[in-house]
Amino acid sequence: MKKILRMAYLWTLLLIVVGLSGCSDDEPIAPLAEPVPLKMSLNSKDLVMGEVMEITFDVTGTEEGKKVMNEDLNIRLSAKTNRGAVDQLLFDDFPATVTLSKGETSKTVHVPVKQTGINREHNVELSAFARGYRMAGALQVVTISDFHYSKVSLKNNADKTVKEGQSFILVASVNSKLLDELTITIVPKEGEEERYVNLPSELVIPAGKSSVESAPIIMKKDENTKEDEELTLNLSTIPVATRYPLNEKQLIIKKIDVHKSMDTEVRDERWLYEDADLLFVSEKNEAALKSWGQTNYTVMKEGDPHPNNGNVLPKGKWKFFRAYEFHKISGCVMSKESNDGEYTSEEHPVGLADQNTGAVETQGAVDNVKFSWVTDEGYLRMISLKDKAKSSNTGNTFEFGTSAFYSCKFQRGNPNSPKWPAANVRIYPGMRIETRARIRGAHNSGMLPGIWLQGNEQVGGNAQWNGWPDFGEIDVMENNTKHPTMSYRTSVEQTFHLGDITPNTGKSKISPTVAVTDIAGTIGEFHIYWVEWVDNQTVRMGVNGKQTIELTQAEAERQGARWPFTDQVNSEGLYYILTMMFLHKAKPDYPSMEMSYLTARRMLKNNPDALIPRMEVDWVRFYIDDTYSDHGMPWRDDVILY
Incomplete structure (x- = not known):
């Protein structure tokens, strides 16, 4: 600490000596x-x-x-x-x-x-x-x-969406402790009374308290309805003239109808999961999940069949292995200090590390403590802002701050790399990886949200394979937020990058890609982006229930590329990446990005539609088939993140 402070002091003196100062001309500068x-x-x-x-x-x-x-x-x-x-x-x-x-x-x-x-x-x-x-x-x-406002909200649910059959909890709150008791009455809109089970007629915040919660309320299933609808709860205070007026006199809840018609396989995640909101939880974490207040979950064990078993997916093929569910519980979140030491987050995800490479930090620093967090809803939220940030990789300070993570990275020849908490899965052939994610506030922002896989051979590996893109890259999802074609800008692309027969050219020999424009305009809602490393000859990708692209070794070599997707070339496997990168490595020009990370956090807590570029990841799930092997290579199988 003392050494750091002295360095800061000496650096300040150096700035003064060379004449660089942010002070006014009439302010004396003393040692x-x-x-x-x-x-x-x-x-x-x-x-x-x-x-x-x-x-x-x-x-x-x-x-x-x-x-x-x-x-x-x-x-x-x-x-x-x-x-x-x-x-x-x-x-x-x-x-x-x-x-x-x-x-x-x-x-x-x-x-x-x-x-x-x-x-x-x-x-x-x-x-x-x-x-x-x-x-x-x-x-x-x-x-x-002007007043200490009272409000009624859905606990851990800023989107205010509830599926039929699910339960939710109402929270009445004031931003200070009450001097006297406050009663808030709750009256459903006429004709909507029968939508709920156990809806209270009022919530009472006692004097000396600042909030109160309802018992769980169930949104009834109704087979006669086939569309989503907005339901209204009318609110009022007793007494009406109170020092704690309501900030909103109505609470609008979006009821998601589970009986509505299925959309196409690529647009509707129900082709893969009947209820993709259903949380996966380990036996180890079930009690903590209940204490968090969650009821919509299922206990999963290694080897359990994929919930889609025998429908879109082949019967008996894919079995559950691991997951990152981003539960806001001990063991899934941790305390961590920002790169500059100014902020400590208690909402940092366990099992992911900073992807602060030069390719990511072209215009901004990766500081995941400031620019990402596990939300009350249980999502990993990753944002980008025009807010000064320091790189822990280079020590440089940038005008922008952003978020990027990796996991499953293993460095050949480094005996410590399998001990890192981020080294919690070995990605080898015979694995299917699903990521449920959405992109919000990023349209036209100049950011490039992405989900990727890259070969671990780049980290301490063979010189014939450790240059980009020789080690192989799989872009499971990219969103070009400024693409000249609007349908591309509001959808995603999936791409493979492979190198030339001659190594270390630094250019893709082939980059087979597909624009998944069928989901154009819907990327603000959750979709499941998946990749299957089928075997040493085949890799395929898809969205929700549809395969969108496949690449084989034979086709790659026919086009003059080398094939990196084998467990011989990438003997340490592939690693997993989540990024909010800068599109074309350029500075974004997006006015709504100009705010502090603390303001953005508070804004998004109350307004999920805020124009702040971000990717939100609900979960990442790893499945394996009978051909999968970890090759006896060490990894942190004790890090359970679901």
């Missing part, structure tokens, strides 16, 4: 004392008119931080939304600068929220900067409102 770590904390992140925000700056608990300040320190403060600065619009006497004087260990400033004139809610980015000092909590998002 800096050795920096000590600071922390900014707030008394509340939800305030209303007339309340006071308390901002505290103090030293933290490291050895350096036990010292008092050894110089006067000016801390610059700003408050803004995506529409600009709001320090004067929402606050009285907002301080542009706070001085922590020499000898002080902490200072608290009081910033009143305006007494009048504020309408609705404003998500405000409060940021602090002190030249030459690192500061924990330097960026925080605060909600400023």
Whole structure:
């Protein structure tokens, strides 16, 4: 820690010496004392008119931080939304600068929220900067409102969609502890009363609490209905004139009809799974899943038949092996610190590692702690923003931040690589991999969401095979968000990349591809993108219930390419990749990307339609057939992620 701080200090001095400074001309520049770590904390992140925000700056608990300040320190403060600065619009006497004087260990400033004139809610980015000092909590998002609003929502379900036969839970909440009891009445729209079992007529939040949950409510199955429909719950408060008014007086729930007609095999995931929302869970994690509040699940064991067994898929062929289900439970999520040390996530997925290669980090840094997380719904959400981010690979700071992961990567000759938590599956012939994913907010953004496989021979492998694309690449899904053809832009492509007979040319000899335009306009909904490494001669891909492309060794060699998809060439198998890359390696020009990662997180929690480029992965499932072998190679079979 001390070494890092001294490096930061020396770097700051170097900038001053060479004349680079972000300070105004009239600000004197004096030599800096050795920096000590600071922390900014707030008394509340939800305030209303007339309340006071308390901002505290103090030293933290490291050895350096036990010292008092050894110089006067000016801390610059700003408050803004995506529409600009709001320090004067929402606050009285907002301080542009706070001085922590020499000898002080902490200072608290009081910033009143305006007494009048504020309408609705404003998500405000409060940021602090002190030249030459690192500061924990330097960026925080605060909600400023005219009232403490109450609301009714679906627990762990921002999309507000419920399938027939499934249960859901209503949550009534206020963004502060109540001074007195609040009752919210719930009345279904006329004619929709019979859609529910156990729907409460009211939810009561006791004084001193901020939320209450209903018992599970069941959405009835109705064989007479054949289409999805929107259902309305009308809400009101008792008393009507309350200090906690409702932010919305209606809750709209989309009921998904399980009896509706099947779409085509490529457009409808029900060709593969009767209920693709059904969670897979291991016996080990079942109790934790129940505590999380999930009821729509099935316990899966290695060797269980694929749920589609004998329908679209051949009877008896594919058997369950492993899964990444992204359950928000201990063992599937972990705590991890961002690359710059500014943020710690408690929602980081276990068993995946940072794919922070040069090919991904062309215009932005991969910082999965800031730009990805496991959501309350149990999805892995991966976003890209115009928000400064630091690369843990190169140490460089980029204008953009993004997300990219890998798993199943094994480095030939490295005895430690099979011990990594990300080395939790061996991908060899005889395996089928399914990824349920959707892409939202990315249209025309200049991003390239993708699901890939590449050969592990590139990592410490044979020089004849370890250059791209000689080791082989399978693009299970790519979405070109700026493609000139609209049907391509709103659908996906699936591609193979193979190298030339002459190794290390750095160019694809052949790139057989298919544009799956049959799903154009629907990529914002979940589809299942799959690949089968059938054997050493054949690889095929598809979407939902349809095979879309197949490539064989004979066809590849007929076109002059070398065939890498064997367990002899890639003796360590293939590895799995999820990325939000930069299309054509260019900077995106997309205004809605200009926000902080914290603002994006809060926005998406309440608005699943926000225009923030992202890929959301519900699950990844691995199946094997009787020909599969792990070749006796070591891997982390103790890492259970479902």
